[in-house]
Amino acid sequence: MDAVFHNLLLGLDLALTPTNVLWVFIGGLMGTVIGMLPGLGPATGVAILIPITYGMNPATALITMCAIYYGAMFGGSRAAIMINTPGDASAIVSCFDGYPMAKSGRAGSALAVSAIASFVGGIVGMICLTFFTAPVAAMALQFGPAEKFSLMLFALTATITLSEGSVLKGFIAMGMGFMLSTIGIDGQSGAIRFTMGISELQDGIDFLVMMIGLYAVAEVFKNYKAIDVRYDVDAKSIGRVWLSWAEFKATIMPMLRNSPLGFCVGVLPGAGGTIATFLAYAVEKSVSKKPETFGKGAIEGLAGPEAANNACSCGALVPLLTLGIPGSGTTAVMLGALMMLGVRPGPVLFEQHPEIAWGVIASMLVGNVILLMINLPLAVPLVRLLKIPQRIMLPLILGMGYMGTYFLNYSAFDFILVSVCALGGYMLVKLEIPIPPLVLALILGAMTEQSFRNALTIANGSFGIFYEKPISLAFLVLAAVSLVYALRKHKKIVQMRD
Amino acid sequence: MNRKWGVLSGLIAAALVAGGAQAALAKDWKPQRPIEIIAPAGPGGGWDLLSRTVQKALTEEKLVDRPIIVTNKPGGGGAAGWTYLKGKEGQGEFLAATSPLILQNNLLGKSPLTFHDFFPLAALMAEWEVVAVKADSPWKDGKAFFEAMKKDPSSMHIGVGPALGNDDHIQFLTLTKEFGADPKAVKFVVYPKTASEQIPALLGGHIQAITISLAETLEQVKAGKIRLLGVSSPERVPAIPEVPTWKEQGVDFVFPHWRGLIAAPGLSAEQKKFWNDTIAKMVKTPTWKKSLETLEWDSFYQNAAAHEAFLGKQDVLMRDSLKSVGLIK
Numbered sequence: 069m070d071a072v073f074h075n076l077l078l079g080l081d082l083a084l085t086p087t088n089v090l091w092v093f094i095g096g097l098m099g100t101v102i103g104m105l106p107g108l109g110p111a112t113g114v115a116i117l118i119p120i121t122y123g124m125n126p127a128t129a130l131i132t133m134c135a136i137y138y139g140a141m142f143g144g145s146r147a148a149i150m151i152n153t154p155g156d157a158s159a160i161v162s163c164f165d166g167y168p169m170a171k172s173g174r175a176g177s178a179l180a181v182s183a184i185a186s187f188v189g190g191i192v193g194m195i196c197l198t199f200f201t202a203p204v205a206a207m208a209l210q211f212g213p214a215e216k217f218s219l220m221l222f223a224l225t226a227t228i229t230l231s232e233g234s235v236l237k238g239f240i241a242m243g244m245g246f247m248l249s250t251i252g253i254d255g256q257s258g259a260i261r262f263t264m265g266i267s268e269l270q271d272g273i274d275f276l277v278m279m280i281g282l283y284a285v286a287e288v289f290k291n292y293k294a295i296d297v298r299y300d301v302d303a304k305s306i307g308r309v310w311l312s313w314a315e316f317k318a319t320i321m322p323m324l325r326n327s328p329l330g331f332c333v334g335v336l337p338g339a340g341g342t343i344a345t346f347l348a349y350a351v352e353k354s355v356s357k358k359p360e361t362f363g364k365g366a367i368e369g370l371a372g373p374e375a376a377n378n379a380c381s382c383g384a385l386v387p388l389l390t391l392g393i394p395g396s397g398t399t400a401v402m403l404g405a406l407m408m409l410g411v412r413p414g415p416v417l418f419e420q421h422p423e424i425a426w427g428v429i430a431s432m433l434v435g436n437v438i439l440l441m442i443n444l445p446l447a448v449p450l451v452r453l454l455k456i457p458q459r460i461m462l463p464l465i466l467g468m469g470y471m472g473t474y475f476l477n478y479s480a481f482d483f484i485l486v487s488v489c490a491l492g493g494y495m496l497v498k499l500e501i502p503i504p505p506l507v508l509a510l511i512l513g514a515m516t517e518q519s520f521r522n523a524l525t526i527a528n529g530s531f532g533i534f535y536e537k538p539i540s541l542a543f544l545v546l547a548a549v550s551l552v553y554a555l556r557k558h559k560k561i562v563q564m565r566d
Numbered sequence: 567m568n569r570k571w572g573v574l575s576g577l578i579a580a581a582l583v584a585g586g587a588q589a590a591l592a593k594d595w596k597p598q599r600p601i602e603i604i605a606p607a608g609p610g611g612g613w614d615l616l617s618r619t620v621q622k623a624l625t626e627e628k629l630v631d632r633p634i635i636v637t638n639k640p641g642g643g644g645a646a647g648w649t650y651l652k653g654k655e656g657q658g659e660f661l662a663a664t665s666p667l668i669l670q671n672n673l674l675g676k677s678p679l680t681f682h683d684f685f686p687l688a689a690l691m692a693e694w695e696v697v698a699v700k701a702d703s704p705w706k707d708g709k710a711f712f713e714a715m716k717k718d719p720s721s722m723h724i725g726v727g728p729a730l731g732n733d734d735h736i737q738f739l740t741l742t743k744e745f746g747a748d749p750k751a752v753k754f755v756v757y758p759k760t761a762s763e764q765i766p767a768l769l770g771g772h773i774q775a776i777t778i779s780l781a782e783t784l785e786q787v788k789a790g791k792i793r794l795l796g797v798s799s800p801e802r803v804p805a806i807p808e809v810p811t812w813k814e815q816g817v818d819f820v821f822p823h824w825r826g827l828i829a830a831p832g833l834s835a836e837q838k839k840f841w842n843d844t845i846a847k848m849v850k851t852p853t854w855k856k857s858l859e860t861l862e863w864d865s866f867y868q869n870a871a872a873h874e875a876f877l878g879k880q881d882v883l884m885r886d887s888l889k890s891v892g893l894i895k
Contacts, residue, residue: 115609115638209770213755255729255756258674258893270642270676391769392785393762400611400762412862414785477641514758522755526772528720 076198079426083434088131091124092431095132096439099139100446104147105472109156109276110140110381112475114402126411127424131431133402134385135439138190138432141378142439145182149175149370150453151465153284153472157275158341158377160507161349163283165362165369170451172365179447180311181367182374183440185323189375190436192327193334193382197429204383205390208335213522214533216336218543220516223343225547226350227505229554237501238554245506248273249513256521268481275511277473277482281489282496282503284469288462289494295458310444315367322352322372330376334383341380342511346504348376354553382432388413389425595836597659601634603827604662606647608640613663615861616690616825620661623854629844632659643667645677652683654830658837661687665825666733669881673894674731681877684828685838688845689873691858692822692866693779695737695798696809700768701791708796708815711775712745719751725767725776727760731893733823737798738777739887744817749891768792779823780806781862798822805862824866826873842870 082088095117102113114136121129144159149166162182169178196204211219228238251262252272263269311319326348333344352372353362362369387393392414394400406413417425456464473486496503527533535541601624605617617636624630639647644667654660664686672680697708705711715722726735735754742749755773757763761782768776769791780803786792787806794809798821802811812819829841848854849867858865868876888894 111609115614118609209766212767212770212772253676253729255758258676258729258731260676267642267645267677270645387762387766391765393765393782412785414789477646478637478639479641479646518756518758522757525753525755526723528753 075426076430078423079430082127082423082427083431088128091128091132092135092435093438095135096139096435097442099136100143100442103140103143110137113140127427130428134428134432135435138435138439141381142186142443145374146450149178150450152287153469154279157511158345160279161345161373162370165366168365175451177311177315178370181319181371183443185371185374186378187436187440188323189327189330189378193331193379194432196331197382201386201390204335205386210539211336213519214537214540217516217519217523218540220512222543222547223347224508226550227346227508229350229550235554235558238505241501241506242509245509246513249510268479274476276476277485278489278510279507280469280473281486282493284465285486285490286493288466291458291462295462319367319371322368323375326372326376327379330379331383334380335386341377344376344380345373346508348372389417595840597630597632599659600632601630601659603634603636604647604651605636605638606644606662609638612825617663619857623848623851626853627851629848643671643676645671645679648679651830655832657830658833660830661827663825664828669884670731673885673888684831685833686873686877687827687829687841687870689824689826689866689868691863692824693781694803695821695823696780696783697775697777697795698783698792699775699795701793708745711795712747716747723753723755723773725757725764725773726754727757727764731888734777736884736887737821739891740819744819822866
């Protein structure tokens with residue numbers, strides 16, 4: 069334990085040099101701005117800004133890149149809350165309650181709680197990274213294809229419980245998501261599936277394009293009828309970017325309990341922020357005394373996932389620092405940049421360059437404090453966006469949505485795709501089919517399928533592998549429980565209606 | 567009437583002068599506009615790194631006097647970026663990063679494009695392929711491993727990524743055949759996220775071996791967590807002097823995972839000469855050599871003529887091994 073504190077002090081020593089603090093500030097600010105633009109997530113943000121790290125010493129470079137990464141995480145939820153356009157997949161969940169909060173005049177609280185939750189998540193994640201890196205990395209190795217499949221099954225069934233109204237409609241949405249996820253080239257056999265001869269579909273449907281369509285553009289369709297309505301928002305409540313005591317009390321537990329969850333999910337190779345945020349949302353909804361407020365502006369539904377998301381990004385650094393392999397797109401970019409500087413992260417990094425490894429960990433502490441200081445004041449001009457009348461705001465959202473789409477793949481085909489998704493999304497809303505299970509199934513579909521097939525290959529075709537392994541069995545039981553819970557809850561609602 | 571003729575003859579004269587100027591330029595062509603290097607994948611991968619390294623070397627060594635930009639065009643396993651390059655017919659300012667995937671995509675029917683559709687400019691660097699097992703596993707070399715495979719193929723699961731039909735997969739198929747086991751019986755487990763899933767799967771004991779490029783395993787080897795059974799290089803690699811090549815183990819198999827550059831189709835002889843000469847100069851510069859060293863890449867330079875011949879041979883080798891397991895007909 070003493071050694072850990074000694075190392076952490078060593079790291080703080082490095083992180084608190086004026087140059088490094090300055091770069092954390094600059095990196096954090098730029099990351100925040102990039103994260104706010106739809107379609108430009110943390111991975112692209114770090115990639116764009118890599119040139120500024122040329123000529124830096126490796127420690128400063130890594131610290132700066134981490135700051136950009138965190139900044140983009142902080143920024144990602146801003147667009148989700150203000151204009152219902154998630155900056156990347158892990159910000160989808162922030163739309164669920166963040167946007168309704170903003171619409172009902174609580175944008176200030178929403179922005180404040182997302183910044184504070186991100187901060188708490190980042191700090192808890194950092195603490196986990198300091199003390200539990202070794203045991204958590206060992207745990208992650210236990211996750212084979214069978215465990216991964218069961219985890220994803222659990223994440224998916226938990227999402228069904230999120231859906232409003234009919235469980236059946238939740239399943240329909242999930243089925244559609246799965247079907248869409250099969251489009252493209254199958255990695256196992258090389259077969260080209262359901263592309264209708266369109267070569268742009270060979271890589272499958274980019275879920276970010278789908279999301280911009282389903283959320284942002286569909287939102288414009290939904291509000292088109294009310295284009296001349298002016299929201300009567302109270303200027304005073306907009307100006308206040310802080311939490312009331314009651315709001316703080318309601319959100320502190322969600323933040324604290326979902327941060328370790330997010331961290332653990334982040335460590336698993338290939339799982340990432342999307343699963344972490346969806347699971348956190350499911351957790352909050354199922355422990356809430358007022359689950360019916362979720363999706364209509366429940367502040368816990370925003371706080372939990374935000375904290376989980378940032379803790380998850382700390383978790384994603386575990387495989388990078390301990391195994392030298394990137395756990396997410398962003399850490400892959402960071403690995404590439406570090407190699408150009410002549411440093412290779414990996415199991416020997418802590419021994420050969422302890423000052424770099426611990427400096428980075430300590431700089432996250434500094435970075436999270438600085439980002440909180442950047443993000444709270446930044447929210448004040450942001451909330452003024454709400455004063456913009458719909459007739460100006462809607463074209464703006466439309467423009468940003470299409471621009472973000474183009475940034476993703478530089479492909480004009482995606483314009484067609486985003487428009488089709490928007491029309492589809494509008495129809496789903498009219499049919500009261502929930503969108504979250506569809507999006508999650510689309511994102512996890514390919515991974516779920518591949519894990520299932522890999523598990524069976526390893527077991528030489530025996531299904532026993534799914535229930536003979538304890539971790540896998542545990543997730544299967546959890547999946548069954550959440551399904552029964554959803555069905556019973558649904559039955560109650562139906563009874564109440566009668 | 568006179569005026570009309572005057573204008574016309576003036577135009578003709580201007581056209582002649584312009585034509586003449588162009589002819590004069592063509593003798594010794596140089597890029598006229600900013601140069602674009604297309605990395606046909608997202609940021610962070612091998613193509614992106616190669617494009618940026620070339621950009622750095624050409625700029626810092628002042629081998630071209632126009633600015634160079636790197637653009638990422640991900641999609642279709644490279645096809646999106648290469649299709650874009652194909653549209654730049656005759657324009658010497660466009661290059662793209664390439665790798666064996668340009669052959670494999672075509673062989674597997676994923677893309678109609680192949681190296682004949684471009685000017686294959688050069689191969690630049692190579693990484694070598696390895697087969698890795700856990701450090702505490704019983705197999706010490708290729709022979710012991712493939713003997714075990716011959717006895718009970720169903721107990722040996724091999725991790726490969728991101729999809730079948732790539733270099734990693736072809737290496738393992740060829741080795742299986744050469745060591746006398748049945749390539750069709752190999753149980754491959756496919757990891758779409760490559761090393762980030764393969765290495766934890768190996769360390770966690772979920773699979774018995776992985777076929778992968780050397781660089782991805784170096785850190786684990788240094789940490790003593792995994793063992794390499796052999797490497798596909800012609801001679802032992804300095805970073806891992808204890809690992810024998812496949813050749814030393816009695817298998818005639820040298821297999822580079824190379825990356826290089828292609829240029830737009832339809833270039834003039836002068837344009838081709840400019841780039842061939844420039845790249846030949848670039849690979850000799852200190853900036854380029856230093857980058858190779860820090861990135862732990864082996865130099866694998868082939869000029870345009872040598873590269874085209876090499877591509878032709880590789881195409882045949884890959885076609886045969888993919889055919890042998892029925893991935894292509």
